[in-house]
Amino acid sequence: MFRETFAPPARETFSPPGERHKCLPTLLARSALMALWFSPSEARNAMKKATKRKSEASKAETPKRPRRSPEDKWTKNLIGLGFCTVPSIMIWAQGRLGLSAEQFTILMHLADFWWDAGEPPFPTKQLLATRIGMGARQVQRHLTTLEDGGFIRRVERFRGPKNQLANGYEMRGLVRKLTILEPEFRKMIESKKVRRRKIEAPAA
Numbered sequence: 001m002f003r004e005t006f007a008p009p010a011r012e013t014f015s016p017p018g019e020r021h022k023c024l025p026t027l028l029a030r031s032a033l034m035a036l037w038f039s040p041s042e043a044r045n046a047m048k049k050a051t052k053r054k055s056e057a058s059k060a061e062t063p064k065r066p067r068r069s070p071e072d073k074w075t076k077n078l079i080g081l082g083f084c085t086v087p088s089i090m091i092w093a094q095g096r097l098g099l100s101a102e103q104f105t106i107l108m109h110l111a112d113f114w115w116d117a118g119e120p121p122f123p124t125k126q127l128l129a130t131r132i133g134m135g136a137r138q139v140q141r142h143l144t145t146l147e148d149g150g151f152i153r154r155v156e157r158f159r160g161p162k163n164q165l166a167n168g169y170e171m172r173g174l175v176r177k178l179t180i181l182e183p184e185f186r187k188m189i190e191s192k193k194v195r196r197r198k199i200e201a202p203a204a
Contacts, residue, residue: 084112120168
């Protein structure tokens, strides 16, 4: 008879901290009604649903933080294997520098081996060929073209007087070419920012 007379209690609403003590009798009354209206399992399910709704509402109100770190974009496991640092202008200026896709790829692989500014990278031609998926002779021809174009400079390496090691590849030529183009690209970026500010400025 009691279950047919009373309706389920309404969902609890938020009260400011200073007024919570005033709501205590009401909360106690609602808890008593829930105990009478629901079975123990139904009460537990109702509490779980209410907690879930509160959690979802809290997540919706919390602003998302920017996820800009390498781990955020590539995952921690992939970045943990290592990553290559190159300036974006190297990618932007590929066409301006007249680099073919194969030549650009070889330069990127050389950059991946360039760990110390004072020591040129020294991967073997066979290793580069295996990584890129082309023949060692093709790699040799592209390296020669890059050297003729002033992007790299081959440096012979020896261990002892007769034991020759894999050549090193000095990258300063590429750095100089990008440095020459840097003011032009910087001006382009600044002009884009100015145009955007003008477009976004409020109307007078």
